[in-house]
Amino acid sequence: MAIRDNVLKEMKENKRSNGLEFLVIVPTYNEADNIKELIERIKRDVSLDLQILVIDDGSPDGTAIIVEQLAKDIKYLQVFKRSGKLGLGSAYRDGFSLGIEAGFPFIITMDSDLSHDPIVINDLIAKSRDNDLVIGSRYCTGGKIPNFELWRRWMSKGGNWYAKTLLAIKASDCTSGFRCYRARMLNELDVNKNAGSRQYIFLVEILSWASRKGYRIAEVPITFNQRTRGKTKVSLEEFFHGFNKIIFLFFHQRVFKRKLRP
Numbered sequence: 001m002a003i004r005d006n007v008l009k010e011m012k013e014n015k016r017s018n019g020l021e022f023l024v025i026v027p028t029y030n031e032a033d034n035i036k037e038l039i040e041r042i043k044r045d046v047s048l049d050l051q052i053l054v055i056d057d058g059s060p061d062g063t064a065i066i067v068e069q070l071a072k073d074i075k076y077l078q079v080f081k082r083s084g085k086l087g088l089g090s091a092y093r094d095g096f097s098l099g100i101e102a103g104f105p106f107i108i109t110m111d112s113d114l115s116h117d118p119i120v121i122n123d124l125i126a127k128s129r130d131n132d133l134v135i136g137s138r139y140c141t142g143g144k145i146p147n148f149e150l151w152r153r154w155m156s157k158g159g160n161w162y163a164k165t166l167l168a169i170k171a172s173d174c175t176s177g178f179r180c181y182r183a184r185m186l187n188e189l190d191v192n193k194n195a196g197s198r199q200y201i202f203l204v205e206i207l208s209w210a211s212r213k214g215y216r217i218a219e220v221p222i223t224f225n226q227r228t229r230g231k232t233k234v235s236l237e238e239f240f241h242g243f244n245k246i247i248f249l250f251f252h253q254r255v256f257k258r259k260l261r262p
Contacts, residue, residue: 004098007053007080011102014051014076022125022180023051023104025095027088031112032061038114039070039077045119053098054079054112055091088177089202096186108180110136115225116178123220124180132185132215133207135171136178142221143173149226163246167208171217174204178222181206185215201245208249 014020024042028035035054042052056064056079067079080094092109099107106128110116120136127134137143139160145153156175163174177200189209210217 003081004094007078008098008101010078011051011053011098011104015103018049018076020049020051020076021104022048022106022108023053023095023099023102024108024110024121025092025099026052026054026110026112027057027091027095028054028059028063028067028112029057029085030059030061030063032059032063032066034114035063035066035112036070038112038118039067039074042118042121043074045117046121046125048125049076050108050121051076051102051104052078053095055082055095056080057082057085057087057091088200092202093192096181096183096191100183100187105183106180107183107186110178117223117225120178120220120222121180124178127218127220128180128182130216131218132182133210133217134180135173135176135207135217135219136222137171137173137176137219138222138224139172140219140221144221144223146223147226148224163204163208166246167204167211167249169204169207169211171207171211172219174207175200176222176224177203179203182215185210189213204246205249 011023026035026038039052042050054064054067054077056067058081064079064081067077071077071079080098082091082094095109096107106125108121108124110118116136124134124136138145138156160172160174163169164171189206191206194205194209207217
């Protein structure tokens with residue numbers, strides 16, 4: 001808890017002293033090849049000052065050490081070092097909890113492998129003023145996925161169609177991790193209770209609850225770039241976990257008319 005408390009204290013101070021509105025959460029596991037460039041591009045390409053929070057799951061390649069070195073010279077950069085590989089959904093929940101406690105009105109999430117271009121954060125920020133959730137979308141008008149491997153294209157498009165159909169989600173891209181959330185919405189949905197997955201399907205869970213509750217959802221087009229350094233974390237095992245989780249959500253939300261937990 002001491003690590004979390006120290007991170008939260010610094011975030012609160014940055015928010016109070018500098019009037020920051022936007023927190024960027026970047027989950028990492030073995031991203032030493034990419035994290036420095038990503039952080040430098042965020043600082044260079046985004047028009048507003050942002051709080052950046054890297055949540056590292058004990059990367060053995062020294063990702064957290066690189067971020068700590070960068071934080072000596074880059075303002076509003078913290079790293080939350082966790083004990084091991086606890087999963088993407090768990091990292092988001094920890095990040096959301098810290099962001100809400102620190103008082104940030106908006107929370108942005110993005111991948112750490114340079115597949116998400118930081119310059120699009122400006123578009124997410126602009127759209128967030130009138131919406132509760134803004135998605136950086138590969139599948140809305142203008143979105144692109146150049147040179148995507150066939151099996152990943154099939155998994156992504158198939159998974160999106162499946163989630164949209166069963167859960168009646170009104171968005172083109174249900175699984176994009178490039179998003180801007182209004183913190184009030186996350187707090188009202190109580191995502192720590194109502195979205196339980198540790199894996200990537202966590203993103204679909206949040207979106208399905210937000211859709212059901214009538215929150216304002218918008219999309220901005222992105223070009224999704226395949227990673228050029230490091231190893232992808234996406235697997236067939238995770239795909240089938242998501243497949244089963246969507247069936248679970250369908251029955252609980254549509255058949256049994258499950259409400260959000262109080």
